[in-house]
Amino acid sequence: MRRLFEPLKTAWTSVVTHKLRSFLTILGVVIGIASVILLMSVGKGTEASILENISGLGANIITVRGGSTTVGGIRGGVGSANTLTYQDAQAIEAQVSDILGVAPTSSSGMQVIAGSQNMFVMVTGITPSYLEIYNISIKSGEAFTHYELDRKSKVALIGPTISDTLFAGDDPVGKKIRMGNNIYTVVGILESKGESFTSSDNMVMIPLTTLLGTMARSVTSSGEHLVSSIIIKAAEANVIESVKEQVTFLLADRHKIPIGGTNDFSLSSTDEITASIQSSMQTLTLLLGAIAGISLLVGGIGVMNIMLVSVMERRREIGIRKALGAKERDIWGQFLLDSALLTFTGGIIGVALGWGGSYLVNRSGLVTTLVTTDIVILAVTVSVAIGLFFGFYPAWQGSRLDPIQALRSE
Amino acid sequence: MIQLNDLVKIYPMGKRELRVLNGINLAIKKGEMVAIMGPSGSGKSTLLNMIGLLDRPTSGNYILEGKEVSRLNRVDQAKVRGQKIGFIFQSFNLLPYLSALDNVLIGQKYAGRSNPKTAREALNRVGLTDRIKHRPTELSGGEQQRVSVARALAKNPPIILADEPTGNLDSHTSREIMAMLTALHKEQQITLVMITHDPNIARYCQRIIYLEDGMIIREEVL
Numbered sequence: 001m002r003r004l005f006e007p008l009k010t011a012w013t014s015v016v017t018h019k020l021r022s023f024l025t026i027l028g029v030v031i032g033i034a035s036v037i038l039l040m041s042v043g044k045g046t047e048a049s050i051l052e053n054i055s056g057l058g059a060n061i062i063t064v065r066g067g068s069t070t071v072g073g074i075r076g077g078v079g080s081a082n083t084l085t086y087q088d089a090q091a092i093e094a095q096v097s098d099i100l101g102v103a104p105t106s107s108s109g110m111q112v113i114a115g116s117q118n119m120f121v122m123v124t125g126i127t128p129s130y131l132e133i134y135n136i137s138i139k140s141g142e143a144f145t146h147y148e149l150d151r152k153s154k155v156a157l158i159g160p161t162i163s164d165t166l167f168a169g170d171d172p173v174g175k176k177i178r179m180g181n182n183i184y185t186v187v188g189i190l191e192s193k194g195e196s197f198t199s200s201d202n203m204v205m206i207p208l209t210t211l212l213g214t215m216a217r218s219v220t221s222s223g224e225h226l227v228s229s230i231i232i233k234a235a236e237a238n239v240i241e242s243v244k245e246q247v248t249f250l251l252a253d254r255h256k257i258p259i260g261g262t263n264d265f266s267l268s269s270t271d272e273i274t275a276s277i278q279s280s281m282q283t284l285t286l287l288l289g290a291i292a293g294i295s296l297l298v299g300g301i302g303v304m305n306i307m308l309v310s311v312m313e314r315r316r317e318i319g320i321r322k323a324l325g326a327k328e329r330d331i332w333g334q335f336l337l338d339s340a341l342l343t344f345t346g347g348i349i350g351v352a353l354g355w356g357g358s359y360l361v362n363r364s365g366l367v368t369t370l371v372t373t374d375i376v377i378l379a380v381t382v383s384v385a386i387g388l389f390f391g392f393y394p395a396w397q398g399s400r401l402d403p404i405q406a407l408r409s410e
Numbered sequence: 411m412i413q414l415n416d417l418v419k420i421y422p423m424g425k426r427e428l429r430v431l432n433g434i435n436l437a438i439k440k441g442e443m444v445a446i447m448g449p450s451g452s453g454k455s456t457l458l459n460m461i462g463l464l465d466r467p468t469s470g471n472y473i474l475e476g477k478e479v480s481r482l483n484r485v486d487q488a489k490v491r492g493q494k495i496g497f498i499f500q501s502f503n504l505l506p507y508l509s510a511l512d513n514v515l516i517g518q519k520y521a522g523r524s525n526p527k528t529a530r531e532a533l534n535r536v537g538l539t540d541r542i543k544h545r546p547t548e549l550s551g552g553e554q555q556r557v558s559v560a561r562a563l564a565k566n567p568p569i570i571l572a573d574e575p576t577g578n579l580d581s582h583t584s585r586e587i588m589a590m591l592t593a594l595h596k597e598q599q600i601t602l603v604m605i606t607h608d609p610n611i612a613r614y615c616q617r618i619i620y621l622e623d624g625m626i627i628r629e630e631v632l
Contacts, residue, residue: 006512006515006516006519009512010505010507010508013507013508014507017507316503317505319503320503320504320505321505321516321520322464322488322491323462323464323491323497323499323503324491324492324497324516324517324520324521324561325488325489325491325492325493325495325517325520325521326488326492326520327484327485327488327489327492327520328484328485328488329485330520403464404459404464404465407464407499407503
């Protein structure tokens with residue numbers, strides 16, 4: 001117990017005796033660790049908030065989009081040409097196994113007018129399975145059914161944000177809204193899904209058939225109704241790949257794509273999006289961490305500098321200890337412990353500062369930050385490692401001092 | 411106990427070399443109390459450092475308790491130094507930020523004999539019972555030297571080497587310290603080798619060795 005305690009006490013005493021010097025020594029480490037914590041928390045926080053947004057997309061969802069237009073050899077973006085049809089969706093539903101639902105959908109930006117209020121919204125044409133796939137429930141009123149879909153009824157479901165904006169607290173169910181040249185009856189209000197870029201809160205949903213009926217150029221030469229995308233919900237995560245293969249095969253066949261030809265549609269699944277965002281966010285977090293790591297390196301060099309000074313200042317002590325029978329590794333261990341204790345203290349202060357800073361940044365609403373336990377453990381470990389690494393040379397120098405000369409020094 | 415055969419120490423001084431010890435032959439028996447005297451630069455301290463294994467001879471042998479120790483590696487020398495030799499210095503050489511008790515304990519630690527009980531007893535023995543929590547700066551010179559005597563004593567070494575132990579003390583305190591060392595030497599059969607300038611102090615010893623130019627020029631048995 002004493003054996004371990006004495007060096008620790010000595011190390012602590014030397015830290016406390018030279019308060020200002022210790023403080024200046026660890027300042028670099030403090031700043032380094034604090035910036036590591038802060039920057040990595042920004043990275044992690046951003047990642048977490050994006051992933052949370054994405055989880056709103058729902059799990060096991062595959063989105064099929066129309067292919068790109070190619071004009072004069074220049075290919076446009078995916079979805080820039082509508083090649084998918086309502087009938088494609090029906091074929092998928094009928095022929096592809098392991099799926100829970102298929103929802104063809106199209107959307108169009110429109111000005112919505114209700115009484116004296118108006119706003120611009122994305123009007124999405126949906127089928128009833130769309131609500132099931134995205135798990136959207138109705139707060140008041142009722143969802144429309146296949147009956148309205150088949151009759152191309154002019155009915156609408158509106159998100160809570162729209163309801164608040166256009167009707168300001170009144171119950172909109174049963175009220176009329178005007179979009180384009182048509183009057184729609186509001187039949188239900190959607191339950192809020194919270195703020196995110198995939199939220200249905202500021203959407204207006206009408207039967208897909210109704211939407212297609214109002215749009216120009218919505219029918220192919222063969223008489224099929226074009227839609228912008230088809231949403232498919234797979235039964236579980238491990239059938240996503242097989243569903244994608246089946247869909248690709250089916251659509252290629254239906255669209256008469258020659259073998260080896262380029263498909264005029266593309267598939268993406270939410271897990272892919274999640275994985276790719278996760279990996280790019282991890283890169284960002286690492287990058288931020290690396291930048292902060294440079295300041296840690298500078299801090300470490302500062303530690304080495306001061307430790308060299310400290311060894312010179314404590315030559316006499318080294319001499320005394322050697323005369324008392326201290327072996328080189330005793331001296332070496334003492335200085336190493338000294339510098340590790342210094343940087344450990346710096347690490348703890350740095351973690352506290354970084355954490356505090358991250359909390360303030362989060363509170364400011366600028367960026368979401370997230371301090372995770374692994375970052376904290378990593379930061380403290382790294383701070384001790386810095387102490388050991390940069391204390392190594394000074395400690396070795398101290399241990400090699402000639403005891404007689406060391407005793408003679410003042 | 412201690413046997414030095416033809417011990418030579420040469421320090422390189424630029425292009426010339428300095429012969430600090432020039433063939434020392436000396437045998438000290440167990441339990442003997444020996445004083446080394448001589449003008450400054452005569453090699454007294456170097457001789458004491460050799461005996462204390464703080465320095466290595468350029469040539470010659472040093473046999474300690476029947477074993478050649480001058481060619482041991484640094485770790486083994488440190489081990490022997492820690493276990494067999496207690497140092498008392500003119501300038502006390504206590505660690506300034508440790509209490510009297512911790513200073514004594516440190517001496518024990520490097521001897522591998524950490525024991526707070528015997529450390530306290532050693533401080534009691536030198537009359538510092540109520541001073542064990544004090545730091546060196548809070549103690550008088552005499553008290554500090556008594557701490558360093560306790561430090562040497564507490565690890566129970568067969569040999570104590572003292573380099574002008576009273577050099578920084580007034581005559582009254584010097585007498586006290588010498589009385590204490592003499593008593594300890596008698597009680598515990600410690601071999602004591604001491605450098606001094608003061609013939610009055612040397613008189614406490616059983617034998618006086620006179621050194622000049624790195625050679626023993628005379629011995630006096632009291």
